[in-house]
Amino acid sequence: MLAAATRTSASVASTSASASKSLAPLISRPRRYLATAASGPCSSYLSVTHPDSSASPDSEVGKTLARFDASTLATYARPTVLLTRGKGLDLWGKVDPAKNEGQGEWKYLDFSSGIAVNSLGHADSQIAQIAREQADRLVHSSNLYHNEWSGELADRMVKLTQEHGGLGMAKGAGAKDELKVFLANSGTEANEAALKFARKHAMISANKAPGEKAGLVSFTNAFHGRTMGALAMTPNPKYQAPFAPLIGDVHSGQYNSFDGLNDLVNEKTAGVIVEPVQGEGGIFPASLEWLQALRKRCNEVGALLIYDEIQCGLFRSGTLWCHSEFPVDAHPDLITMAKPLANGFPIGAVLMNKKVADAITVGDHGTTFGGGPLASRIAHHVLGRLSDPQLKESMTASSAHLFTRLETLRDHFPDLVVHTPEKPSPRGKGLLVGLSMREPSHAGKVVKLARERGLIVLSAGSDAVRIVPSLIVTKEQVDQAVDILESCMLVLQREA
Ligand SMILES: Cc1ncc(COP(=O)(O)O)c(C=O)c1O
Structure with a gap:
């Protein structure tokens, strides 16, 4: 195999080992990454914060989407969120305020970069x-x-x-x-x-x-x-x-x-x-x-x-x-x-x-x-x-950190994630990364579970979750994304 991204053995940043394997606490307000391999996967994102059904038919967004659907060829299945703006890796969507404590929009962390497109992030001011x-x-x-x-x-x-x-x-x-x-x-x-x-x-x-x-x-x-x-x-x-x-x-x-x-x-x-x-x-x-x-x-x-x-x-x-x-x-x-x-x-x-x-x-x-x-x-x-060599340097560091965190995730969930010589997880190069799920339908499920917790990732092939953030991604953003993915795995485990 071609060399995968440099993988360091540096342990993930951790200040506390308080994250519990227990599925009991449903913390609605996400907190920063606190889990380590020893302490167990992050359980801060078990509850849904960004439901796909974010607009009732009689809300403003619901009516707009219904009008759009009436004249747009349906070649994609999409959640009822209307994306309006972005900045860096953040994406904002217009939603029904009734579904979001009166707020008319919510924010996603985009680890898809518009299917491997926005390498410099959204709404770059120089561009x-x-x-x-x-x-x-x-x-x-x-x-x-x-x-x-x-x-x-x-x-x-x-x-x-x-x-x-x-x-x-x-x-x-x-x-x-x-x-x-x-x-x-x-x-x-x-x-x-x-x-x-x-x-x-x-x-x-x-x-x-x-x-x-x-x-x-x-x-x-x-x-x-x-x-x-x-x-x-x-x-x-x-x-x-x-x-x-x-x-x-x-x-x-x-x-x-x-x-x-x-x-x-x-x-x-x-x-x-x-x-x-x-x-x-x-x-x-x-x-x-x-x-x-x-x-x-x-x-x-x-x-x-x-x-x-x-x-x-x-x-x-x-x-x-x-x-x-x-x-x-x-x-x-x-x-x-x-x-x-x-x-x-x-x-x-x-x-x-x-x-x-x-x-x-x-x-x-x-x-x-x-x-x-x-x-x-x-x-x-x-x-x-x-x-720019500086971008390469920061991207290489973020890639190594992503691989390290995903290896830990994989080790936490051997019942869910495939790791074989033919399908090692995580795999890929740089910031083109995949993780295969034992149950193929879980790949799409993880994409949905993550989105409903504010993280956008993709699926690929028959069973893979695809992670392709902008090249400007920081280690902190990697931590937040993998925290959410770990919580999604816990949700899957609970469902199983
Ligand atoms: C490897 C590869 N080739 C070709 C294409 C097609 O590109 P486009 O959608 O811009 O036509 C894609 C799109 O995903 C791709 O990933």
């Missing part, structure tokens, strides 16, 4: 200022003309990759390969572009007719997006079945398995797409040896290797790219990114090496919105902030 300035200057002008910011963004992304490592350049080696960037609007669009580039490259480099070397390979448990091409690479019947037929010549292999790799990736393969750490699939890191085997096989058959770093890239796993510090024989030809690149403003991008770029000519691909000056300027700023 707000930049967005305001640029919106006053130029929002859109089309890709038929240059603008002041898309080139700056591409330039910064390439230079940062040369400095931090990635796409065949080892960190600190001083190599400066010519990389190129294509800007899009979302993760799935970035993947569509990468898949198209792989097919075009195969045709040009192998001198084949269209379709002769067009095979695309992805792996079990992957998530690459919802558009037809990216969806075809997401071999999960839940997402694919209603929309068949998807694009053709797509093949699926077993993630982290060497069996049959040479047949799977063959002379007809144009591209192989893989997440170095699977996110939606349940937080599973690829093994370094397997990525090296993929790289080797792609070289043998002239296929491109695409890393989908939409969830694990851009410092979420601790380094610029998830693969930045891997040996270069495990580096890809292209990477796709999106989520945190503009901290919540829609954007996606493909970063590629010269051999890919050389196969693409004017007119091969395009987009109306991608690379617009507003999104590009925000992303340029975000990239600068994310690569």
